[in-house]
Amino acid sequence: MxxxxxxxxxxxxxxxxxxxxxxxxxxxxxxxxxxxxxxxxxxxxxxxxxxxxxxxxxxxxxxxxxxxxxxxxxxxxxxxxxxxxxxxxxxxxxxxxxxxxxxxxxxxxxxxxxxxxxxxxxxxxxxxxxxxxxxxxxxxxxxxxxxxxxxxxxxxxxxxxxxxxxxxxxxxxxxxxxxxxxxxxxxxxxxxxxxxxxxxxxxxxxxxxxxxxxxxxxxxKASSVKEEIHLKFSTNKESNLSGIQNKYKSQLQLHKNTMLFSTSQANADLPELIQSCVKSNILLDKIDIRSLSLESIFLELTGKSLRD
Ligand SMILES: Nc1ncnc2c1ncn2[C@@H]1O[C@H](COP(=O)(O)OP(=O)(O)O)[C@@H](O)[C@H]1O
Ligand SMILES: [Mg+2]
CATH class of the missing domain: 3.40.50.300 (P-loop containing nucleotide triphosphate hydrolases)
Structure with a gap:
């Protein structure tokens, strides 16, 4: 056409x-x-x-x-x-x-x-x-x-x-x-x-x-990212988040009180991610492992988040 x-x-x-x-x-x-x-x-x-x-x-x-x-x-x-x-x-x-x-x-x-x-x-x-x-x-x-x-x-x-x-x-x-x-x-x-x-x-x-x-x-299939870890958290200080953001850079996206962590192997990365949160005084309320979404694919390809 x-x-x-x-x-x-x-x-x-x-x-x-x-x-x-x-x-x-x-x-x-x-x-x-x-x-x-x-x-x-x-x-x-x-x-x-x-x-x-x-x-x-x-x-x-x-x-x-x-x-x-x-x-x-x-x-x-x-x-x-x-x-x-x-x-x-x-x-x-x-x-x-x-x-x-x-x-x-x-x-x-x-x-x-x-x-x-x-x-x-x-x-x-x-x-x-x-x-x-x-x-x-x-x-x-x-x-x-x-x-x-x-x-x-x-x-x-x-x-x-x-x-x-x-x-x-x-x-x-x-x-x-x-x-x-x-x-x-x-x-x-x-x-x-x-x-x-x-x-x-x-x-x-x-x-x-x-x-x-x-x-x-x-x-x-074309993406090297395969899974996403979604973490719901609460923290009383914004600065607690900057350490973890610096550590994982574009692998981690922060939106209000949720984090999205893109990975090729969620089970293997989860313990360290939880430890990093504990060290930064970030309280975790909920942890979910989900299959890959377009959001992670987009982030992997462009280094950018598509959210407003
Ligand atoms: N008439 C214009 N004059 C100068 N720059 C423009 C004009 N229209 C679009 N651009 C620029 O071209 C790029 C692509 O714009 P656009 O096609 O409108 O993107 P999108 O629709 O995806 O938001 C942007 O950098 C935008 O600033
Ligand atoms: Mg447009």
Whole structure:
């Protein structure tokens, strides 16, 4: 469906993308996982023809994007990171506007727009102005707008950032339904639970480079980390933690009152880890050994934590 070869893009002296390669078969839900600034939006903008790469080649169904621009654009739907709606118009009027932009008119537009408003759970609010909508409802209208012209591939750029949990779940259900209907999708996120839950394959992107790719099992097999020790702790001094953090560096992540320790052999490492905690006056409340998560894989590959 989509192949991109050696995409590179710099903004002045910032290298936003370097030699990115992607092959997305028809019907795949591909997750692009990376921290802020990794190059996700740049990739989506280039693939959807909004931004020109400095170099590289993009093909849709075997046809070059730039040599078949209008034909390829019909195949593409984009849910942008920044919400693009007219606040003083109603949801229905916004969809009418987008429909007209895509050349859809009359009965067909009304039918499609009603169908999508229903699909996204917005029928009851369709005649209300967008400015009265919550962030999640706006995002849902943006998704509807991207689907109006029945694209074959849809790019969703961090569609769950800054929205309420109810809308987030509804968006997941919508994406899963679209996936089951065979729509090809590229979904960017910096939340690994989303990539894990939704995506057939995941590409890990950092500093403009795709550094790993595969389904969850393949990513796990390729990783030298095999298990995670989760420790719940309490301590009355922040400084108690710095010793243990210095000792284990990126092998150990601290989040409030939990530690995540990534290892190739949890049983062998556990006694020493507990001893280190005892020495640092860290009281342990709970110890769990779990199988590998995307979080540890990401940390191993990039040295970075993906959490906000
Ligand atoms: N219009 C722009 N001008 C200059 N630098 C930009 C611009 N857009 C993005 N960048 C930079 O390019 C890099 C990749 O950005 P982006 O693609 O937005 O990442 P992501 O979507 O993963 O957060 C970042 O370092 C960002 O600061
Ligand atoms: Mg972005």
């Amino acid at each position: 989509l192949t991109a070869k050696n995409l590179s893009k710099s903004y002045k002296n910032i290298k936003a993308l370097s030699n990115l390669n992607l092959t997305i078969p028809k019907g795949e839900l591909y997750g692009m996982l990376g921290p802020n600034g990794a190059g996700k939006t740049t990739t989506i903008s280039i693939l959807s023809s909004l931004l020109k790469p400095d170099s590289g080649e993009i093909m849709y169904n075997g046809k070059s994007l730039y040599q078949n621009l209008s034909e390829c654009k019909k195949l593409i739907g984009v849910v942008p990171q920044e919400i693009a709606l007219y606040e003083d118009l109603t949801a229905k009027e916004n969809l009418n506007f987008w429909g007209t932009m895509y050349g859809i008119k009359g009965k067909k537009l009304k039918q499609k727009s009603d169908e999508l408003l229903n699909f996204l759970g917005l029928t009851e609010r369709k005649n209300h102005k967008i400015k009265t909508y919550s962030g999640g409802m706006k995002r849902r209208i943006n998704i509807a707008a991207a689907l109006l012209h029945e694209p074959e591939i849809v790019f969703m750029d961090e569609p769950t950032v800054g929205i309420d949990p109810q809308s987030r779940n509804l968006i997941f259900e919508v994406i899963e339904e679209l996936h089951s209907r065979g729509l090809t999708m590229i979904y960017t996120t910096h939340y690994m639970e989303e990539a894990e839950r939704l995506c057939d394959r995941i590409g890990i992107i950092d500093e403009g480079k795709l550094i790993a790719e595969g389904n969850l099992d393949q990513l796990k």
